[in-house]
Amino acid sequence: MATTIRQVAAAAGVSVATASRALSGSDAVVPVTRDRVLRVASDLDYTPSRLGRSLATGSTGNIGVILPDVTNPFYTGFLAALESAVAERDIGVLVGDSHETPELERRLIQRMAGQVDTLVLASSRLGDEAVVAASARLPVVLANRMLEAATPVPARLRQITIDVEPGFSAAVRHLHALGHRAITYIDGPAHSWSGRQKAQALTRTCAQLDLPLTTVAMTRPDFEGGRAALARIVPQRGGARWDVPRAIIAFNDQVALGLLSALRDAGWDVPGDVSVIGCDDSLPTGMAWPALTTVDSSSRTLGALAAAAVLEPDAPRSATVQTRLIVRDSTGRAVAG
Amino acid sequence: MATTIRQVAAAAGVSVATASRALSGSDAVVPVTRDRVLRVASDLDYTPSRLGRSLATGSTGNIGVILPDVTNPFYTGFLAALESAVAERDIGVLVGDSHETPELERRLIQRMAGQVDTLVLASSRLGDEAVVAASARLPVVLANRMLEAATPVPARLRQITIDVEPGFSAAVRHLHALGHRAITYIDGPAHSWSGRQKAQALTRTCAQLDLPLTTVAMTRPDFEGGRAALARIVPQRGGARWDVPRAIIAFNDQVALGLLSALRDAGWDVPGDVSVIGCDDSLPTGMAWPALTTVDSSSRTLGALAAAAVLEPDAPRSATVQTRLIVRDSTGRAVAG
DNA sequence: TTGAAAGCGCTAACAG
């Protein structure tokens, strides 16, 4: 058993109350006493029990983070930024992987509720009611997701989102300027709020420019998902060329990477035959070939904003990460049909 | 404030002790009473406080996991497998990112010590003494790392490692059989135990086959690290051809991907001019071009074994993940100098 | 400035 505050108090010849005060740096204790307690504590290699403290104070010094997939670089970047930021304030992080399922997410919330001060839900797959219910139990930070406009926002809920509009709108205009007259969008997971945002932004801009938009559903928002989704619709070079999508926008960079791979396998040249745009700017230089034109929407920034929402008691009720288009080498002039 | 067991007991007309027994499914309570308590509990939407329970029982139902980098796919796979396995047993996971630094790792251990039942240290950058000290405070599972042979292994320490010998030895023999007569190894981080294992396995096998081995140091074990490390030593095609490494083995797949990228930039063909071998088999099909010959050493398997070490009280003191060579398209016949 | 005592929510002897 580890040393307790009682042992420290005894060894220092004071009461536990005084020991507690000394250890928490209260000024209601005379310096000489405090120093004695502190010295004894370090001699005894004393570490305060978080559990005891939590029970007494009602605050745990931990936060809970629930992600749809710990393996996805987007969430990994989010988690890294968030963890680093809160760790500096000596706050611990309980993680849960919901595997994209609402039931598991619910269970994880249940599990964490009692032992964290704040819950961070990244890209929650839960319905609005469940999110609202959670925020009735403890403060919640919703990241990369927003409640429906009709849902009243609970006081203890903060929302951090990515405004994909500027980036995706610019992406469409960029393709249009290159001469493309039809856009294909490879969508994200079924219940993804951000996927809907992206689709909406595309729909809006395509309507303005009078461009037809085709949306392709996809299972998993990763490399293999992108490969599989596109492989189904891309004919071999030399086959029926009329239905090759010439301008493709992907849900994220991983998916775009999969597209690049599927296109290469089928013998198509990027950007010669087909233009591809990703999202997140998450790939190191040289990872994609050709270098990927992408919508910048850093998940690390999202994580940093979530951290701020957790740490600053009077952070704004909502915050937004802006996006913009980064043009690189995977987009080019449309070829004549 | 959430409902407490006292309120449940009162509402059910029993003592807290009986309520506690009913809720924990003890058979020392008559069914009718138990059902009543259970019904009241669910009516009141009661969730037991983990904190209270932990303090009373001395066990928290949480484990701590410390990784050098949550962003690295190797640890991400490890964490995912570990988290999924323990979550099924309703065990929570506190994560900490040590950013490859021993000091931060020490701080995280300190922070977690009081509130987890077991500590899982992945690729710990700590010295043996620090690891031994930690295992004196609570059970520790060391993953992808082993104490020095001279260090006595504490009773509460479990070690899960990857035996790179078979895979790396096969890699060298494979290259030798293809006619290669010199090997270059792109090493891992400075204090990495697994990096040393790999280097040793290569040294041993190269000595047996009388092959010269060149080791190149590297900063970060990722795509950019691999690109940077190789870019320094690879001349442009058409430049001084005599010093191009013709057979390269990388610390991991990410690094190998970086190599592929750097080689392509310099105009070299893989496997025509240069053969490249990775490690981990962590890339989806099509991610590397050409498909990467690699040493299979799944970090998910490592995570699953770590989970077993955490969950099974009498798991073996140590376990090992085996490795083997998977030959794909990135290795080919040596060209005449 | 310090100490005694109550209590955070729960479990676990020990009686009955």
Add this chain to the structure above:
DNA sequence: CTGTTAGCGCTTTCAA
């Protein structure tokens, strides 16, 4: 089978 009681380690009134 059920209730009483004593803590787990800590903070925090309230008195002294």
